Amino acid sequence: MTGSITSQPAPKGSEQPAERPAAQLSPTTPPQEAVLPPRAPEAPAPGTLVGSHYDHCFGCGPQHPAGLRMTVVAGEGLDVTAEFTVGAGHQGGPGLAHGGLLTTAMDETLGSLNWLLHAAAVTGRLETDFVRPVPVDSVLHIRARITGVHGRKIYSAAEGRIGGPDGPVAIRAQALFIQVKLEHFTQHGRPEDIKKALDDPDLFKRARAFEVNP
Numbered sequence: 169m170t171g172s173i174t175s176q177p178a179p180k181g182s183e184q185p186a187e188r189p190a191a192q193l194s195p196t197t198p199p200q201e202a203v204l205p206p207r208a209p210e211a212p213a214p215g216t217l218v219g220s221h222y223d224h225c226f227g228c229g230p231q232h233p234a235g236l237r238m239t240v241v242a243g244e245g246l247d248v249t250a251e252f253t254v255g256a257g258h259q260g261g262p263g264l265a266h267g268g269l270l271t272t273a274m275d276e277t278l279g280s281l282n283w284l285l286h287a288a289a290v291t292g293r294l295e296t297d298f299v300r301p302v303p304v305d306s307v308l309h310i311r312a313r314i315t316g317v318h319g320r321k322i323y324s325a326a327e328g329r330i331g332g333p334d335g336p337v338a339i340r341a342q343a344l345f346i347q348v349k350l351e352h353f354t355q356h357g358r359p360e361d362i363k364k365a366l367d368d369p370d371l372f373k374r375a376r377a378f379e380v381n382p
C-alpha cells in the first residue's frame with residue numbers, strides 16, 4: 169500500500185500549531201439574533217400527528233415500499249416526538265442499525281418541526297453524534313425542538329433514546345433548515361413526479377398554502 173495520510177512531514181516552520189481562533193459556533197447553532205416564534209395557527213394540535221408531507225417520502229411516506237414510514241406527533245410548543253423501530257433491513261454492522269438510516273430518522277423528525285411554523289424548508293446542514301450502538305429491534309424514541317429562527321433559517325436539535333422515552337441517549341443531532349418556495353420542488357424535481365404531485369389535489373392544496381402564507 170502506498171501513501172499514508174499520517175506520513176507526510178510537517179512543512180518547515182509549521183511545527184507550532186497556529187493560534188486557534190475564538191471557538192467558532194457550528195452553523196447549526198442559532199445566532200444571538202434568532203427568535204422563537206409562536207406556533208403557526210395552521211400547526212397540528214398538540215398530541216396529534218404531524219402527517220406525511222408526501223406519500224412517497226422515504227422518511228414518512230405511507231406509500232413508500234421500503235421507507236421508514238415514520239409518524240411524528242406534535243408537542244405543546246415548537247417540539248415533536250417520533251419513534252423509529254430498527255428492523256433487520258436497517259443493519260449496518262451485524263445486528264446493529266446503520267448510522268445513515270438513524271440520521272435519516274433524525275432528519276425526518278427535525279424536518280417535521282417546520283410544519284409547526286407552517287414553513288416549507290429543506291435540510292441545509294445536519295450534524296449527528298452517534299453516542300451508542302442501536303441494536304436491531306430497538307425503538308428509537310426521538311424528541312426534537314426548534315432552537316431558533318433567523319430569516320429563512322430554522323435551527324433545530326434532536327435526541328434519540330433507546331429502551332424507552334427516558335432511556336439512554338443513542339444519537340444526537342443539530343440541523344439548519346432553509347425555508348424555500350414551492351419552485352424549489354417544481355424547478356428541481358423529476359418532472360414526472362412533480363406532475364403527479366401537482367395532480368394530487370390534497371398535496372397541491374397543502375403546497376399552495378405555503379405560497380399564500382409563507
Ligand SMILES: CCCCCCCC/C=C\CCCCCCCC(=O)SCCNC(=O)CCNC(=O)[C@H](O)C(C)(C)COP(=O)(O)OP(=O)(O)OC[C@H]1O[C@@H](n2cnc3c(N)ncnc32)[C@H](O)[C@@H]1OP(=O)(O)O
Nearest residue numbers: 195221276279288289290291292293346353354365366375
Ligand atoms: C409541486 C408539488 C410540490 C410539493 C411540495 C410538498 C411540500 C413539501 C414541503 C416540505 C418538504 C420537506 C422535505 C423534507 C425531507 C426531509 C428533509 C430533507 O432531506 S430535504 C433534502 C436535502 N436538502 C436539499 O436537497 C437542499 C439542497 N440545497 C439547496 O437547495 C440550497 O442550497 C438551499 C435551498 C438549502 C439554500 O440555497 P438558497 O440559494 O435558497 O439560499 P442561500 O443564500 O444559499 O442560503 C440561505 C442562507 O442559509 C445559509 N446556508 C445554506 N446552506 C448552508 C449550510 N449547508 N451550512 C450553513 N449555512 C448554510 C447561507 O449561508 C445563507 O445564509 P445567509 O442568509 O447569507 O446568512
